[in-house]
Amino acid sequence: MSLIPQWKVPTGLGGRWGFDETATPRWLLVGHRESKAMLLDFAPGKIVKSVNQHIAAVSDGGMEGQSRFFMIEGKSPGRTHVEVRDPKTNALQSLLAVRVKKERKFRISFHFVEDKGGNKTVHQPGIVDNLIDDLNNIYQSQTNIMFELWGAGELKLDFHLISGITEGWDAKKKEWTGDGTIAPKDLWNKVFATKGDRSADFNIYLIPADQPVNTNDTLIFTDLDNCIIEDGRQSLTYAVAHAVGRMLGCPITSDPNKMNQLMFWDPGIGSNFFSRSDDFIPKHCANIMNP
Numbered sequence: 659m660s661l662i663p664q665w666k667v668p669t670g671l672g673g674r675w676g677f678d679e680t681a682t683p684r685w686l687l688v689g690h691r692e693s694k695a696m697l698l699d700f701a702p703g704k705i706v707k708s709v710n711q712h713i714a715a716v717s718d719g720g721m722e723g724q725s726r727f728f729m730i731e732g733k734s735p736g737r738t739h740v741e742v743r744d745p746k747t748n749a750l751q752s753l754l755a756v757r758v759k760k761e762r763k764f765r766i767s768f769h770f771v772e773d774k775g776g777n778k779t780v781h782q783p784g785i786v787d788n789l790i791d792d793l794n795n796i797y798q799s800q801t802n803i804m805f806e807l808w809g810a811g812e813l814k815l816d817f818h819l820i821s822g823i824t825e826g827w828d829a830k831k832k833e834w835t836g837d838g839t840i841a842p843k844d845l846w847n848k849v850f851a852t853k854g855d856r857s858a859d860f861n862i863y864l865i866p867a868d869q870p871v872n873t874n875d876t877l878i879f880t881d882l883d884n885c886i887i888e889d890g891r892q893s894l895t896y897a898v899a900h901a902v903g904r905m906l907g908c909p910i911t912s913d914p915n916k917m918n919q920l921m922f923w924d925p926g927i928g929s930n931f932f933s934r935s936d937d938f939i940p941k942h943c944a945n946i947m948n949p
Contacts, residue, residue, distance in 0.1 A: 661700040663742045663752040666725070668695050673918060676800045678941040683739070683753040685941045688714060688732035689802040690760045697725040698742065698752075705745050710738040714756045732758035759802045762948045766790070766902075767809035767855035771865045773819040779864040780871055780889050786810040792895040793902065796920065800939040801948045805902075808858040817845050819865055823877040823888045838879035840886060850884045859883060860905055862898060878923075880904045892933060899937060908943040919943075 665684050667675045675694070676687035688694050698706065706728065708716045713736040719727035730740065735758050742752035768786050772778040790807045797803045823838040840846050854861040860883050867874045867889040876890030876897045885901045887894070903921050904910065910923040918936035921943060939947070 663701040663704055664699045665752070665754050666697050666699060668697055668722075668727075671695075673936050673938040674796060674799055676802075676939075676944065678944075681755065681941045683755050685755045685757065686730065687800065687802065687941075687944055688730055688756060688758050689798075690732050690735050690758055692802075693729050693731040694799075695719075696728050696730060696754075697722060698728060699725050701726045701742060701752075703745055704751065705743040705748075706740065707743075708738055708740050708756070710736070713738040713758055714740070716740055730756060734758060735760050757945070759948050762801075762803045763806060764803065764859040764902075765806050765808035765857070766793075766860045766862060767858035768807075769811065769813040769853070769861065769863045771813050771815060771819075771863055773815045773817065773866070775818050777819060777866040779866050781864050781894060783810040783812070785894065789895060789898060793899055796899050796937045797902075797939070797947075801944045803906075803948050809855045813849075813853060813863070815845075815849065817842065820868075823865075823879050823886060838877045838886075838888075840879045846886070850881065854884060860885065860902065862887065862901065864894075865889070878904070896933065900934075903939075903943065903947065906947040908939075908946045 667677050678685040686694065686696065706716060706718065708714050713734055715731045715733055717729045719729060738756050740754040740756060741750055743750055770779050770781060770783055786807055790805050793805045823840055863886045865886055865888055871889045872891055874890045876892035877888045878897060878901045879886040880901055883905055885905060887897050887901060900920060900923060908921050910921050911919060912924055916922050917934050918938045920937045920939050922934040924932045
């Protein structure tokens with residue numbers, strides 16, 4: 659009994675390659691005018707070809723260990739498939755869906771907040787270059803989205819941050835929702851309208867917490883292209899990358915089987931809060947973020 663040819667990501671590239679093995683058929687995102695390497699197991703002698711070479715071209719790089727090495731080049735935006743067929747019967751044995759996408763760019767401005775009482779975020783503007791690099795490392799290969807630092811500066815509010823962000827509660831389900839609420843909302847709406855960078859695509863406000871940072875779970879509030887992130891024990895990269903996903907329209911998930919996904923957000927709090935384990939962006943989210 660012959661084994662079915664299986665596509666996989668080359669060793670060391672991890673879960674940020676734009677390859678979704680949970681999709682049916684397995685799915686790969688390739689940037690327009692870019693190429694990606696893929697490995698194919700159980701495929702000696704198999705015929706491997708792109709259904710539409712004008713969208714994605716496939717070149718065989720020979721054997722790499724027990725796998726065949728292929729380069730898949732994004733020739734023009736669109737959808738196609740890479741077929742793996744038996745050389746004797748021409749029977750289709752495996753299929754890889756390929757989506758070639760144009761690059762999408764977004765400008766981000768960061769605001770480091772101090773309230774009327776002198777309470778400041780623990781973060782400093784000097785971290786923003788690394789933050790943008792981290793975002794691009796997560797998003798570029800998985801969505802062909804790139805981020806540009808557009809601004810970073812301190813922002814003094816003329817009101818007190820009494821409780822910052824409060825975790826939302828679903829009274830019917832009797833559970834935390836994962837969505838934050840802010841108060842006073844009318845004053846924050848004024849900040850968004852008058853203090854935000856109107857030339858940026860996203861404005862991110864980093865605010866102090868009313869609890870010790872090393873024990874406070876990071877909370878997020880998003881409203882269209884505005885985002886408030888409260889200081890907390892989760893890394894800022896962890897919070898910002900997820901928050902950007904929300905602003906790009908991808909829904910959060912609290913499914914414990916999807917803890918490796920960027921949009922995983924545990925609705926629990928305190929000792930019951932579980933951080934996500936990776937920054938994987940599946941097919942459906944990638945297509946929402948970069949249609």
